[in-house]
Amino acid sequence: MKLRALVVDDEEFARKNLSMMLQEHCPDIEVIGEASSKNQAKEIIDAENPDVVFLDIRMPSGAEGFELLDEIDKKDFLVVFVTAFKDYAIRAFNASAVYYILKPIDVEELQLAVQRLVETKEKYNAEPENYSTYFDSLKDLSSNLLNNKQSSRIAISHTRGLKIIEDDTITHLEASGNCTTIYFNDGSRYLDTRTLKIYENILNPNKFCRVHKSHIINLDILKEYANEDGHFAVLEGNLRIPVARNRVTEFVRMLKGVK
DSSP, X not given: OOEEEEEEOSOHHHHHHHHHHHHHHOTTEEEEEEESSHHHHHHHHHHHOOSEXXXXXXXXXXXXXXXXXXXXXXXXXXEEEEEOOOTHHHHHHHHTTOEEEESSOOHHHHHHHHHHHHHHHHHHHXXXXXXXXXXXXXXXXXXXXXXXXXXXXXXXXXXXXXXXXXXXXXXXXXXETXXXXXXXXXXXXXXXXXXXXXXXHHSOTTTEEEEETTEEEEGGGEEEEEOTTSOEEXXXXXXXXXXXXXXXXXXXXXXXXXX
């Protein structure tokens, strides 16, 4: 079954272009409407109950898109943010585990976003409580972007849905192929489909350090650096994480506070 999609953008050309790209290149999507304003989008969402909303993030004030999401009562759809934002905003999108595509829109990126939407929609339909967590994550995203701050809350996509965690509960992260295993101070762990590189960009660099191509550690629980029989960061609980030889000098300089 196709996902029913609403395209929201205050620029007519942008709306028509995205609708055309979805119709021509994404057979899993049926475009059921277009909206040029927050109020029009709200009316269509209330009437048509789409599966996904492709939402321009700057229409036109920068806050309208998030206001739309706040004002919708029945929150059972997914959102793809369409944006020209880069750099900081991308970190915020990734930390919230939301889907986004950059303008100008690339066909392959659009198709990849749709593929992930289909998988996520199936998962959320099976466990509808995920939508509540998902919209909490969108609220965090709204606050962080509009206030230009870095969040300490991170959304993790796992096998059953979405989980929001505080970053200080993370002890370390380990690359697992193209995925990342995240370890927590209560002994639990989750496998996320995002790469360790993405987490390196998401996490606060004052708190987390990549010490190896396969490892990121929480510096708040670092106890010592050991260089016997190799190079290791020793965390609380005597957990030893290898430090790559080519990262040792930078790591030690950081620990000593040398710029």
